[in-house]
Amino acid sequence: MKIAILGGDGFIGWPTALHLSDAGHEIHIIDNLSRRWIDTELGVQSLTPMDSIQERTRIWHQETGRRIHFHLIDLARDYEVFKQWLSANRPEAIIHFAEQRAAPYSMKSDRHKNYTVNNNVNATHNVLNAIVETGIDAHLVHLGTMGVYGYSTVGAAIPEGYLPVGIDTMGGETVRQEILYPANPGSIYHMTKCLDQLLFQFYAKNDGLRITDLHQGIVWGTHTEQTRRHAQLINRFDYDGDYGTVLNRFLIQAAIGYPLTVHGSGGQTRAFIHIQDSVRCIELALKNPPARGSRVEIFNQMTETHRVADLARLVSGLTGAEVVNLPNPRKEAPENDLVVENAKFLALGLDPIKLADGLLDEVVEVARKFAFRVDRSRIPAMSAWTKEIAPRLNADPEGKRLKSVS
Amino acid sequence: MKIAILGGDGFIGWPTALHLSDAGHEIHIIDNLSRRWIDTELGVQSLTPMDSIQERTRIWHQETGRRIHFHLIDLARDYEVFKQWLSANRPEAIIHFAEQRAAPYSMKSDRHKNYTVNNNVNATHNVLNAIVETGIDAHLVHLGTMGVYGYSTVGAAIPEGYLPVGIDTMGGETVRQEILYPANPGSIYHMTKCLDQLLFQFYAKNDGLRITDLHQGIVWGTHTEQTRRHAQLINRFDYDGDYGTVLNRFLIQAAIGYPLTVHGSGGQTRAFIHIQDSVRCIELALKNPPARGSRVEIFNQMTETHRVADLARLVSGLTGAEVVNLPNPRKEAPENDLVVENAKFLALGLDPIKLADGLLDEVVEVARKFAFRVDRSRIPAMSAWTKEIAPRLNADPEGKRLKSVS
Numbered sequence: 001m002k003i004a005i006l007g008g009d010g011f012i013g014w015p016t017a018l019h020l021s022d023a024g025h026e027i028h029i030i031d032n033l034s035r036r037w038i039d040t041e042l043g044v045q046s047l048t049p050m051d052s053i054q055e056r057t058r059i060w061h062q063e064t065g066r067r068i069h070f071h072l073i074d075l076a077r078d079y080e081v082f083k084q085w086l087s088a089n090r091p092e093a094i095i096h097f098a099e100q101r102a103a104p105y106s107m108k109s110d111r112h113k114n115y116t117v118n119n120n121v122n123a124t125h126n127v128l129n130a131i132v133e134t135g136i137d138a139h140l141v142h143l144g145t146m147g148v149y150g151y152s153t154v155g156a157a158i159p160e161g162y163l164p165v166g167i168d169t170m171g172g173e174t175v176r177q178e179i180l181y182p183a184n185p186g187s188i189y190h191m192t193k194c195l196d197q198l199l200f201q202f203y204a205k206n207d208g209l210r211i212t213d214l215h216q217g218i219v220w221g222t223h224t225e226q227t228r229r230h231a232q233l234i235n236r237f238d239y240d241g242d243y244g245t246v247l248n249r250f251l252i253q254a255a256i257g258y259p260l261t262v263h264g265s266g267g268q269t270r271a272f273i274h275i276q277d278s279v280r281c282i283e284l285a286l287k288n289p290p291a292r293g294s295r296v297e298i299f300n301q302m303t304e305t306h307r308v309a310d311l312a313r314l315v316s317g318l319t320g321a322e323v324v325n326l327p328n329p330r331k332e333a334p335e336n337d338l339v340v341e342n343a344k345f346l347a348l349g350l351d352p353i354k355l356a357d358g359l360l361d362e363v364v365e366v367a368r369k370f371a372f373r374v375d376r377s378r379i380p381a382m383s384a385w386t387k388e389i390a391p392r393l394n395a396d397p398e399g400k401r402l403k404s405v406s
Numbered sequence: 407m408k409i410a411i412l413g414g415d416g417f418i419g420w421p422t423a424l425h426l427s428d429a430g431h432e433i434h435i436i437d438n439l440s441r442r443w444i445d446t447e448l449g450v451q452s453l454t455p456m457d458s459i460q461e462r463t464r465i466w467h468q469e470t471g472r473r474i475h476f477h478l479i480d481l482a483r484d485y486e487v488f489k490q491w492l493s494a495n496r497p498e499a500i501i502h503f504a505e506q507r508a509a510p511y512s513m514k515s516d517r518h519k520n521y522t523v524n525n526n527v528n529a530t531h532n533v534l535n536a537i538v539e540t541g542i543d544a545h546l547v548h549l550g551t552m553g554v555y556g557y558s559t560v561g562a563a564i565p566e567g568y569l570p571v572g573i574d575t576m577g578g579e580t581v582r583q584e585i586l587y588p589a590n591p592g593s594i595y596h597m598t599k600c601l602d603q604l605l606f607q608f609y610a611k612n613d614g615l616r617i618t619d620l621h622q623g624i625v626w627g628t629h630t631e632q633t634r635r636h637a638q639l640i641n642r643f644d645y646d647g648d649y650g651t652v653l654n655r656f657l658i659q660a661a662i663g664y665p666l667t668v669h670g671s672g673g674q675t676r677a678f679i680h681i682q683d684s685v686r687c688i689e690l691a692l693k694n695p696p697a698r699g700s701r702v703e704i705f706n707q708m709t710e711t712h713r714v715a716d717l718a719r720l721v722s723g724l725t726g727a728e729v730v731n732l733p734n735p736r737k738e739a740p741e742n743d744l745v746v747e748n749a750k751f752l753a754l755g756l757d758p759i760k761l762a763d764g765l766l767d768e769v770v771e772v773a774r775k776f777a778f779r780v781d782r783s784r785i786p787a788m789s790a791w792t793k794e795i796a797p798r799l800n801a802d803p804e805g806k807r808l809k810s811v812s
Contacts, residue, residue, distance in 0.1 A: 110536070118528055122523070132793075135793070167571055167572075174572065177560065179588040183586075185608055195601045198589055387538075
């Protein structure tokens with residue numbers, strides 16, 4: 001297949017590009033490299049030393065003989081350029097990662113809120129619009145988030161996108177309907193993924209586009225089968241308070257002798273998936289597109305759930321690291337239950353990598369190897385969800401002066 | 407009260423500004439005048455001769471001694487300018503009409519789709535973001551649309567925003583919840599109002615903003631008590647295929663001896679409200695803001711429902727006009743029922759103006775007076791919802807060559 005990977009230079013985009021190239025597909029990465037610019041803005045960098053996208057693809061060709069093509073296009077801004085590219089190249093599938101993906105970054109300031117809304121909504125809409133306009137029949141696979149569902153506890157398992165409900169009619173009967181699960185986003189970033197869902201729903205209904213939305217849990221790990229093949233194919237690995245995600249941060253913190261930072265009580269339950277499974281799920285989704293004219297296909301792309309405090313205990317037990325509880329920068333329930341259905345990917349053959357499978361050690365090892373690259377002052381999470389919360393975020397576990405970018 | 411009216415130069419914005427100024431409020435219109443630019447783009451104009459906003463406000467002052475202030479700001483683009491204005495002026499209420507509001511215009515071409523999404527989402531988000539950032543405690547009143555609900559028939563009345571549903575839990579019980587009515591927009595324009603709903607939900611939850619969303623039916627009529635006071639205070643009155651709305655178009659078509667254009671079978675049922683009631687509802691909403699920290703207040707701003715074919719028959723009976731059935735440019739169900747709850751405005755004292763109240767004649771009279779300004783070739787609705795529908799739209803009831811702008 002000829003596959004366009006939008007945002008193919010990112011944390012999941014890059015290993016996806018390698019995985020699908022390895023499987024024999026013709027891969028075109030389209031990216032505006034904004035994630036690298038945000039590193040520059042924030043003055044942080046990936047724990048792992050990443051080469052340029054051009055250099056990465058050169059190494060991949062040298063190692064495998066396969067080409068990954070790169071096109072510098074800003075999807076949110078350059079609609080006409082993208083449309084022309086699409087019309088000339090006519091991919092059979094498009095994988096869409098091209099969105100600002102950090103909740104804390106999206107809450108940093110009014111400028112960051114506007115950027116996230118503007119970038120994410122326009123990128124997604126431009127892609128849909130261009131598919132219709134060029135008339136190509138590409139299957140669109142989008143990376144959504146478990147966060148579209150929110151984390152409020154009603155006692156029902158979170159279904160894969162669609163919730164069966166009973167609605168009372170005027171005649172006194174109860175009618176059963178399947179509705180898109182009511183959106184309850186916890187940040188501007190998560191909200192943009194809820195907006196995306198409505199864009200997808202409309203374009204599937206009005207134009208018959210074939211769309212798959214993958215509501216992904218928190219990704220952990222850094223290596224995949226392909227990124228291990230050469231030092232210069234290494235994946236991005238974020239540890240800072242904005243882009244680092246909870247389990248990976250714990251592992252890095254443990255590796256460098258920094259306390260494991262639990263925000264609030266740690267009673268938050270979250271869904272997780274290993275990065276190797278993430279790229280496998282995307283491949284499974286590609287192989288199983290919805291029929292033209294049917295509703296958006298939605299998968300829950302996660303393999304297990306854990307309470308944050310339990311994860312901290314687990315990593316602490318493995319490594320001897322200390323655990324600290326810090327004020328929570330987020331406005332969220334102090335604790336929640338979370339039961340998630342993920343039968344669809346399992347039925348398609350996914351054999352999940354679990355935390356228990358020993359890969360936590362590998363992550364700690366990678367972190368130890370590059371520990372010298374860590375700026376410890378960038379570890380605390382400093383993006384407050386509201387003005388009331390901001391003054392509380394004064395607790396650097398190492399007692400240094402905190403830096404903030406806004 | 408000091409009130410900012412965003413989009414106060416438009417079809418409902420202008421009579422709202424006059425109505426609230428007349429009631430003694432300090433009115434600030436903020437508008438980028440985009441609707442006038444779209445007239446220029448499409449090469450059509452309001453049936454009624456509209457003066458500039460500056461001239462209109464001069465006449466209002468001359469007639470009443472009251473000032474309406476005008477500020478030229480593009481809300482979707484000039485976030486910083488708007489934020490500074492808000493911070494300096496600190497209005498107690500903000501009424502938000504500042505969105506591209508025609509479904510056919512939003513479906514005209516890929517450029518129009520992008521414009522509508524970009525303009526409407528960014529305008530709404532910029533307003534919310536600026537309210538939080540400046541810390542003002544303004545009540546935000548937004549003009550939504552009945553179209554967020556869609557027109558599918560499940561046998562339940564459409565509630566005011568929130569639908570009670572039963573959800574089956576893992577324990578085998580059924581839990582009752584009120585959810586935002588599942589969005590089912592029929593055009594890009596309607597979709598942007600669904601996106602707005604999620605923006606409002608998030609900002610009410612995260613930042614405690616006080617927000618009222620008014621899901622309005624199709625507005626008919628043109629005069630209000632204040633626009634009648636002087637020829638130069640006259641309201642905009644659209645008849646073209648993009649911006650003209652169904653009942654007003656029938657009345658204009660009848661006035662100029664043009665067939666009444668029913669698209670499809672006319673079995674579509676829609677909700678209606680007279681423009682005088684529309685401005686009264688907005689005043690009622692202003693007087694009844696939700697409490698800080700509560701969910702978004704939602705009203706259905708409509709007073710009656712009618713089937714399009716019945717309206718055509720009614721106007722034909724009044725005026726002797728011929729009715730023609732044309733291919734439907736929209737992708738929609740050929741017919742639908744529609745039962746809508748609107749008890750909340752009635753409870754607050756709204757005494758609705760109904761079609762039966764004799765005001766249809768007034769509209770026909772206005773249309774006859776300005777009939778010489780009509781370009782008959784701009785009456786057919788030429789914006790097709792899909793590429794498959796477009797070739798069917800070849801039926802000008804007057805048999806002339808059709809013009810299309812894209």
